[in-house]
Amino acid sequence: MNELTSIGLILLLALVAGHLVKVLRIPEVTGYILVGVALGPSVLGWLTEDNLLTLGILSEVALGLILFSVGAVFEFSLFKRIGRPVLVVTLAESALAAVLVTGGTLALGQSWPIALLLGTIATATAPASTLMVIRECDSAGPLTDSLLGIIAVNNLLCMSLFGLVAATIDLTTGIAGLAMSEMLYRSAFWFLWQLVGSAALGYLVGLLLAGWSSHVTERGEMLILLAGSLLFCVGVSRTLNLSALVTSLAVGATMVNLSERSRQLFAALSQTDPPFYAIFFVIAGAELDVSRIPAMGILGLVYVVGRAAGKLAGATVAARHLALPLSVRRFLGLGLQAQAGLAVGLTLAVNTRYPQFAPIVSTVVLSSVAVFEMIGPASTRFALIRSGEAGLARVPPNEPLLTTDL
Amino acid sequence: VNSAHSGSPRYVAILAVIASGILAVGWFARPREIPQSPPPVPSQTELQELARRTQRRSLETMTAYFADVASEVRRSLVSVQPAGVSGILWNETQVVTAPFLGEPGATMTIRAGDTVSSVVAVPASPRVPVSALNVPAPLTGPGAAPRAASLPQSGDWVVAVWLTGETKAFAPANFRHSVTTTCGVVTVGEVMTSLSLNRAMLGGGLFTMDGNLVALILPCGDRLAAIQTSAVAEMLKRAGMIEDRVLARWGILFSPLSDLDRPYFRDVDGLLVREVWLGTAGDAAGFRPGDVVTALNGAPVATLDDVRGLEVRTDVVFELDGRRGRSAHTWSLTSVPGLASTGVAPAMAGVVLEGPAGPYRIGSVVPGSRAERAGVRPGDRIVRIDGAEPRSRQTVERSLAQTAPAAMLLEIERDGRRIAVVIPAGGSR
Numbered sequence: 001m002n003e004l005t006s007i008g009l010i011l012l013l014a015l016v017a018g019h020l021v022k023v024l025r026i027p028e029v030t031g032y033i034l035v036g037v038a039l040g041p042s043v044l045g046w047l048t049e050d051n052l053l054t055l056g057i058l059s060e061v062a063l064g065l066i067l068f069s070v071g072a073v074f075e076f077s078l079f080k081r082i083g084r085p086v087l088v089v090t091l092a093e094s095a096l097a098a099v100l101v102t103g104g105t106l107a108l109g110q111s112w113p114i115a116l117l118l119g120t121i122a123t124a125t126a127p128a129s130t131l132m133v134i135r136e137c138d139s140a141g142p143l144t145d146s147l148l149g150i151i152a153v154n155n156l157l158c159m160s161l162f163g164l165v166a167a168t169i170d171l172t173t174g175i176a177g178l179a180m181s182e183m184l185y186r187s188a189f190w191f192l193w194q195l196v197g198s199a200a201l202g203y204l205v206g207l208l209l210a211g212w213s214s215h216v217t218e219r220g221e222m223l224i225l226l227a228g229s230l231l232f233c234v235g236v237s238r239t240l241n242l243s244a245l246v247t248s249l250a251v252g253a254t255m256v257n258l259s260e261r262s263r264q265l266f267a268a269l270s271q272t273d274p275p276f277y278a279i280f281f282v283i284a285g286a287e288l289d290v291s292r293i294p295a296m297g298i299l300g301l302v303y304v305v306g307r308a309a310g311k312l313a314g315a316t317v318a319a320r321h322l323a324l325p326l327s328v329r330r331f332l333g334l335g336l337q338a339q340a341g342l343a344v345g346l347t348l349a350v351n352t353r354y355p356q357f358a359p360i361v362s363t364v365v366l367s368s369v370a371v372f373e374m375i376g377p378a379s380t381r382f383a384l385i386r387s388g389e390a391g392l393a394r395v396p397p398n399e400p401l402l403t404t405d406l
Numbered sequence: 407v408n409s410a411h412s413g414s415p416r417y418v419a420i421l422a423v424i425a426s427g428i429l430a431v432g433w434f435a436r437p438r439e440i441p442q443s444p445p446p447v448p449s450q451t452e453l454q455e456l457a458r459r460t461q462r463r464s465l466e467t468m469t470a471y472f473a474d475v476a477s478e479v480r481r482s483l484v485s486v487q488p489a490g491v492s493g494i495l496w497n498e499t500q501v502v503t504a505p506f507l508g509e510p511g512a513t514m515t516i517r518a519g520d521t522v523s524s525v526v527a528v529p530a531s532p533r534v535p536v537s538a539l540n541v542p543a544p545l546t547g548p549g550a551a552p553r554a555a556s557l558p559q560s561g562d563w564v565v566a567v568w569l570t571g572e573t574k575a576f577a578p579a580n581f582r583h584s585v586t587t588t589c590g591v592v593t594v595g596e597v598m599t600s601l602s603l604n605r606a607m608l609g610g611g612l613f614t615m616d617g618n619l620v621a622l623i624l625p626c627g628d629r630l631a632a633i634q635t636s637a638v639a640e641m642l643k644r645a646g647m648i649e650d651r652v653l654a655r656w657g658i659l660f661s662p663l664s665d666l667d668r669p670y671f672r673d674v675d676g677l678l679v680r681e682v683w684l685g686t687a688g689d690a691a692g693f694r695p696g697d698v699v700t701a702l703n704g705a706p707v708a709t710l711d712d713v714r715g716l717e718v719r720t721d722v723v724f725e726l727d728g729r730r731g732r733s734a735h736t737w738s739l740t741s742v743p744g745l746a747s748t749g750v751a752p753a754m755a756g757v758v759l760e761g762p763a764g765p766y767r768i769g770s771v772v773p774g775s776r777a778e779r780a781g782v783r784p785g786d787r788i789v790r791i792d793g794a795e796p797r798s799r800q801t802v803e804r805s806l807a808q809t810a811p812a813a814m815l816l817e818i819e820r821d822g823r824r825i826a827v828v829i830p831a832g833g834s835r
Contacts, residue, residue: 182437185437186437189432189435189436189437190437192432193432193436196428196432197428197429197432199425200424200425200426200428200429200432201425201429203421203422203425204422204425204426204429207418207422240429240432240433241436258418
């Protein structure tokens with residue numbers, strides 16, 4: 001199947017699936033992912049590995065758009081209000097998930113690098129699927145804000161943690177032909193570069209976008225500007241070995257704080273980007289290897305249970321400690337279950353950096369991602385609906401989705 | 407609503423400078439790539455060495471494969487001593503092997519694995535290139551007789567397997583095609599392969615990769631041939647016929663008088679001595695081709711069944727009466743120690759003795775002539791014409807050149823045997 005055919009098919013089937021799953025009261029995102037699983041190499045094979053490789057670029061653009069939207073949560077006034085609780089909750093849920101998974105893995109007799117790597121990867125929560133569910137439910141309120149904040153901070157935290165763990169493993173196991181100081185420098189550099197460098201690039205692109213957007217009036221032009229900036233940003237971060245995830249987040253954060261017109265921009269964006277998201281999730285589904293699920297074994301089970309329990313308990317305990325609203329306390333943990341792109345990305349990093357640990361880490365993470373990516377969005381939707389926040393953001397089409405004056 | 411938008415232009419600009427600085431510093435301070443030296447380009451010599459090794463490796467694999475097949479099929483092979491040739495289990499009670507050397511009635515042993523059985527040799531007919539040994543009790547050591555295979559495809563691998571004493575040997579070969587060939591008096595299918603056969607392989611077999619038997623390696627005239635399995639049963643039957651067994655015992659080939667012979671031997675009833683093999687007991691007793699035997703130990707002889715008594719393997723003296731030409735003749739036939747057994751076809755003895763007779767050698771035979779129809783071949787030597795040795799070349803030419811002749815008896819010598827050929831009467835040459 002050539003690429004255009006697959007894109008067309010992806011979109012049409014995603015639409016059909018989106019309608020179908022509404023009847024089942026599960027999020028559209030899950031429908032898209034299921035379409036992807038069905039079309040992908042592990043089931044029907046209509047989308048081949050080659051197709052996926054080519055379509056991967058659309059996937060990256062979509063992820064850029066999503067994180068750009070997520071970045072809006074860093075609007076100064078909003079973050080000043082929710083920043084502290086978000087940080088605390090994120091730390092709590094991530095730490096508990098990491099501790100439970102690491103401990104369980106160690107208890108099963110795995111080596112400590114594998115345990116630490118799995119624990120780190122377990123902290124990641126998928127920003128894309130979570131954001132999509134929030135949008136689909138048109139939800140607004142304290143739980144929604146907390147979720148947005150947490151998915152933004154959580155990914156930064158997860159990347160930092162991975163940098164630290166990787167540095168630790170490097171320093172204890174060593175890399176052939178490198179002196180200790182060299183190794184230390186390497187680990188520290190990449191850790192900082194991915195965070196600080198990416199933020200710097202994101203800031204510059206955001207600055208460009210904000211400055212230019214004040215001279216652009218038409219909505220179409222605005223979209224061109226936005227698309228151009230984001231593509232440029234993702235492309236440059238690839239060239240510079242930066243994290244496209246952090247960069248896009250930083251563009252969004254900069255934009256929302258500097259531009260008077262950021263709301264229109266985000267609104268325009270949210271009306272234009274659904275096809276990208278559909279493609280993004282179908283591809284994400286196609287890349288899931290559901291055939292791995294039966295092979296996850298006891299270790300995979302420990303990972304799934306440890307992560308789910310850690311996120312749930314961590315978020316709940318921290319929210320109670322901070323005396324957050326009842327809806328947040330009760331449902332925040334359920335909203336954080338989705339796991340996808342970042343976990344897979346980190347697994348790929350493990351494959352290249354630590355091939356000796358790759359077989360176990362890949363099996364566990366890729367199989368459990370298949371699980372979390374399917375139940376996570378449903379869990380988030382459940383949390384949003386039960387908390388009563390779903391539908392609160394239903395606004396006229398020209399109004400922004402993210403209201404900051406709650 | 408957006409009053410919270412932070413940042414005076416000054417901070418924004420400072421931040422932009424810092425961000426640019428971070429990117430610039432980071433880009434230049436990035437750690438160098440861990441050098442991964444590309445694998446060195448292999449030299450020509452190394453490539454050749456590699457190719458050689460690959461070849462050797464695949465050869466070794468092939469050899470191991472052939473050795474496997476060989477060791478599998480070897481279970482149906484036995485070693486025949488003292489002839490020192492291989493034999494192949496033919497059925498539960500028979501081993502097929504090359505025609506053996508040695509005296510009739512000699513004791514031979516066959517060894518199959520650790521099982522050694524003693525068998526009494528049945529002399530093979532010198533006209534059939536195979537002999538069967540009757541095994542007293544089913545051999546326990548080896549496996550079952552191999553299944554006969556249909557011919558493989560041209561180019562297929564076959565493997566020759568044989569035993570020489572304790573040595574187990576095999577040789578792979580490519581099957582090419584099969585041809586029809588004549589060995590002694592039998593017409594057989596011969597399997598042509600890339601293998602050149604040698605005497606060590608005698609009695610061995612040619613097997614497919616499935617372990618099925620394609621051909622037996624047997625003597626054929628003065629050479630070796632891989633003879634198709636399908637001919638073996640026919641050959642064994644042939645070797646068991648009375649005339650062949652008498653020939654094996656005494657070197658005399660009797661045959662009933664045929665319609666072609668009748669005109670010459672008008673009024674005689676008996677068995678025609680068709681061939682006498684030189685250096686045998688029959689030769690020593692004074693038999694000549696063209697003699698007609700009419701009585702054995704006083705009993706009249708009319709059919710081959712009447713000379714069955716000659717097969718007896720004791721040192722008796724047989725008295726035979728008969729006719730040579732127009733006169734009566736008597737022979738005493740007895741075992742003569744020291745004379746060659748006819749167990750070997752003369753050609754297989756390695757040398758062919760030429761008789762002392764004059765060199766009246768037939769250069770060519772006109773196709774379709776009476777002589778050709780009677781069985782004269784180029785290379786035959788004329789020993790006697792109508793019972794008399796020709797005195798000169800002219801005599802021979804005159805006898806043969808008769809244009810309106812009566813029937814004529816030629817005694818010719820071919821490959822160490824004397825053969826009676828009756829040229830029928832006729833008008834044409």
